[in-house]
Amino acid sequence: MAMETGLLLLLVLAPAVYAADHTVGDSSGWSQGVDYTTWASSNTFTVGDTLTFSYSGLHGVDQVTKTNYDSCTAKALKSYNSGSDKVTLDQAGDWYFICPTTGHCDSGMKLAITVSAASSTPSTPSPPSTTPTTPSTPTPTTPSPPSTTPSPPSTTSPSTPTASAATILYNMNALVIGASVVLALLLG
Numbered sequence: 001m002a003m004e005t006g007l008l009l010l011l012v013l014a015p016a017v018y019a020a021d022h023t024v025g026d027s028s029g030w031s032q033g034v035d036y037t038t039w040a041s042s043n044t045f046t047v048g049d050t051l052t053f054s055y056s057g058l059h060g061v062d063q064v065t066k067t068n069y070d071s072c073t074a075k076a077l078k079s080y081n082s083g084s085d086k087v088t089l090d091q092a093g094d095w096y097f098i099c100p101t102t103g104h105c106d107s108g109m110k111l112a113i114t115v116s117a118a119s120s121t122p123s124t125p126s127p128p129s130t131t132p133t134t135p136s137t138p139t140p141t142t143p144s145p146p147s148t149t150p151s152p153p154s155t156t157s158p159s160t161p162t163a164s165a166a167t168i169l170y171n172m173n174a175l176v177i178g179a180s181v182v183l184a185l186l187l188g
C-alpha cells in the first residue's frame with residue numbers, strides 16, 4: 001500500500017521536475033502597486049512552465065495581444081477569473097497579460113514575459129555563463145603626465161634673480177655716483 005502510493009507520487013511528480021511554476025508578483029500576488037516588469041526580469045520562463053495568478057475578486061486576468069497590452073485594451077485572447085489561475089506557458093514567444101478591471105492596467109497591473117523554448121538538456125547547464133565577464137577592467141594608464149610640468153620652474157628661477165639683483169644694485173650705485181658727479185659739475 002505504501003509502496004503503491006509512493007510509486008503513484010513519483011509518476012505524478014516526474015513530469016513536473018523540469019517545469020517551474022511562477023507565482024506572479026511572488027508574495028505580492030496579482031495586484032495593484034506591484035512592478036511586474038521587475039518581477040518578470042528576475043524570472044526565466046521556459047515552455048512547460050506555469051504562471052499562477054493569485055488575487056482577490058477585484059481583479060481578473062486577460063491574456064491579450066501586444067497591441068492591447070500596450071494600450072490596456074481588455075480584449076482577451078483568454079480570460080481567467082478564479083482568483084487562483086494557473087496558466088501553462090505552452091508556446092515560446094512573448095505573452096501579455098493585463099487586469100481587465102477599469103484603470104488597473106493603466107496603473108501598472110500588466111505583465112509581459114518572454115518564454116523560451118525548452119532545451120534538450122533541462123535546467124542545470126546554464127548557471128556557469130554569468131562569471132567570465134570581469135577580467136576586462138585593469139587598465140588605469142593616466143596618472144603619469146602631471147609629473148613632468150611642476151619640475152622646470154625650480155631649475156630656472158634661483159640663478160637669475162640674484163644676478164639681476166646684483167646688477168640692479170650696481171646700476172643704482174653707478175646712477176648715484178653719476179648723478180652726484182653731474183651735480184658737482186653743475187654746482188662747481
Ligand SMILES: [Cu+2]
Nearest residue numbers: 059099101104
Ligand atoms: Cu486589477
